[in-house]
Amino acid sequence: MATIEGVRDGAVITTCGSYFRGTAPQWYPTDESLQTPDVVGDYLARGWMPKTGFVTKDTPIVAFGSCFASNVSNYLSKRGYSVISHGESAAYVTKMGDGMVHTHAILQQFRWAWTNEQPEVALWHGYKAERFGYDEEARLATKALFDRADLFIITLGLSEVWYDEVTGEVFWRAPPREVFDPSRHKFRLSRSDETKRNLAEIWALIRRFRPNAKVVLTISPIPLTATFRDVGCISANAVSKAILRGAVDEFYEDAEGKGSTLFYFPSYDMVMYGFDNQWTADRRHVYGHVLDFNMKVFEHYYCIPGLSKARLHASYRKARLLDLSIGRNGHAAVAKADPEVLAAQLAERRRLVARRRRSPRYIAALLMNRFRRRFKF
Known part of the structure; x- marks a missing residue:
């Protein structure tokens, strides 16, 4: 069998040479690869980061989307960055900033704030099923945040949606039990093409109303709590995340401004494939040391003055040691070390x-x- 040689982690490797592999293939990491000093730049963040940082302590940031968005807001706020959507405001992107889990809900906020377009029926409900009306004060507060923002960090969570069949409009979440009408409230999976269209419209609205603003798209690794499909939740979650990851990738590759004003931050990729024991005992929430490393990657590449490479690698090394310790000793290992x-x-x-x-x-x-x-x- 024909073989070819390549270089991974500074060492020569030999693999099947029957097929053309390009002039500079990017190899999948081994366990040893994750120990190297350049693991973040070589494997976890390669190809996605800006050439230079641009987020200063004075950059107005709006961050919202799925529940993972709160990790972004909390970390950057604690580090002294200006997350203007984090705090007291009548805007729903502040009150429910980590509860708008799909592209439809996110798009609705941009349409409502900037074009005063609102749904025909009541679709917006909070964590306890409380209704969020189409209040003008809340709209203007949202518009004020969007009009100030120089950076939007948008986190996508899932692809499963409930919608009103009569109008075709999509709920933030599932319909509340007290208003559920099986004759008109339906469930479906928002497919890749639909997700890309929503992302394209969000991007178009931002370029229209905030032409100099930058956008960072992320995907939450947090899995579904439950699925409304008649399949196991593990499979349903795999499909839900695959739709988002594929749609974001296709949209990004075709979008004008990619790499200069539009970015993808691979939080999902790093959490899922940079660790082996990233989940707490409920298998839905990510350990704090993994989240902390994730955000330190963002700070290193996006922020000014940012985080040094040495501190970034030390953060990953610490997180990996805890990760391996959990594998050996179970969840109690984190309690002993955290x-x-x-x-x-x-x-x-x-x-x-x-x-x-x-x-x-x-x-x-x-x-x-x-x-x-x-x-x-």
């Missing part, structure tokens, strides 16, 4: 000690010990 967990445990111990010292029995025993030491009996 600084936040340790700090919380220490605070609880101090609280218990302080509470005990205030108890009458403790005070009485303390006074008795002092009395005995003084009078030596």
Whole structure:
């Protein structure tokens, strides 16, 4: 069998040479690859990052979409960046900024804010099924945020949608139980072409109303809680994420401005394939050390002054060590190593000690010990 030689991680490898593999193929990483100092640039972020950072502490940022969007907002806010959608506002992208989980809900906010286009029926409901009306104050607050933003970070979560069959309009989430009407409220999978059309319209609206703003698209790794399809949720989630990842890739490749004003940040890719034990015990939430590394990649490449390469690699190394430890010792390994967990445990111990010292029995025993030491009996 014919073979060819290539280079991976500085070492020569040999593989099947029956087919043409291009002049510079990008090889899939091995476990050893994930130990190399250039793992982030070579395997996790290659081809997607801006040439230079452009996000300063003064850059107005609007970040919303799926539940994973809150991780972006929280991290950047704590680091001192200006996430204007993070805080108090009448805008729904602030109140429900991590609950607009598909491209239809996200597009509705841009249409509503900038063109005053609103659905014909009530489609917007919150975490507890409370209704979010088409209030003019909320619209103007949303418009004010969008009009200020120099960077939009949009996170896509899923492809399953509920819609009103009469109007064809899509709900933010599933219809609330108290208003569900099986004769008109239907479920479907939003396919790739539809997802690309929504992304194209979002991009067109941003270029029309904020022509100098930049956009970063991300995909949440958080899986479905449940599916409305008659298949296992694991399979349904795989399809849902595959639609989003494929649609984003096709849209990005064809879009004007890619790599200069339009970017894809591979949060989904890094979480799914840069780690082996990324999920907490519920298998839906990502461990904090994985999230922290994910956002440090963003800060390294997108932000000014950014994060040094040495600190970025140290973050990945730490996260990988915890990842491997979970594989060997289970979820308890994180509780033993996580600084936040340790700090919380220490605070609880101090609280218990302080509470005990205030108890009458403790005070009485303390006074008795002092009395005995003084009078030596």
